[in-house]
Amino acid sequence: xxxxxxILGENGWATANIGNGNIIQQMNVSYLHDTLKQLAESALFxxxxxxxxxxxxxxxxxxHLIIYRLSEKEIEYELRWYDTWANWNxxxxxxxxxxxxxxxxxxxxxxxxxxxxxxxxENYGVESYKEKWINHQYPTSEFEKLK
Numbered sequence: 390x391x392x393x394x395x396i397l398g399e400n401g402w403a404t405a406n407i408g409n410g411n412i413i414q415q416m417n418v419s420y421l422h423d424t425l426k427q428l429a430e431s432a433l434f435x436x437x438x439x440x441x442x443x444x445x446x447x448x449x450x451x452x453h454l455i456i457y458r459l460s461e462k463e464i465e466y467e468l469r470w471y472d473t474w475a476n477w478n479x480x481x482x483x484x485x486x487x488x489x490x491x492x493x494x495x496x497x498x499x500x501x502x503x504x505x506x507x508x509x510x511e512n513y514g515v516e517s518y519k520e521k522w523i524n525h526q527y528p529t530s531e532f533e534k535l536k
Contacts (some may be wrong), residue, residue: 429531
């Protein structure tokens with residue numbers, strides 16, 4: 390099981406929550422990385438790719454959601470914490486703290502991501518999202534494909 394929540398905050402910040410049914414990890418998300426688009430892309434392509442990494446950049450540090458496709462129906466995921474920006478090569482990829490490690494269905498994962506996109510679309514829309522997220526557009530193309 391996986392649950393994903395993504396809540397826009399003040400300009401340039403969001404809060405993401407990822408859970409496995411027992412634990413929920415709350416994460417700060419900075420506008421420095423286009424996390425929402427990366428999340429949407431991961432849901433679109435997980436059936437065709439062996440794995441995917443989604444970056445939830447904080448200042449400093451970052452969480453990485455790593456998804457591994459196990460079969461046509463199942464994925465395994467890990468949520469990792471890096472004390473500094475591994476994405477920008479400020480630390481080695483293997484220097485992380487493992488927060489969560491679980492399995493879920495591809496369908497569950499795609500539905501969770503789709504719900505995140507629908508929630509932001511309905512509550513903020515494209516223009517308000519851009520105002521809040523500063524550097525990045527709402528992933529409209531990915532959203533249309535996931536609908």
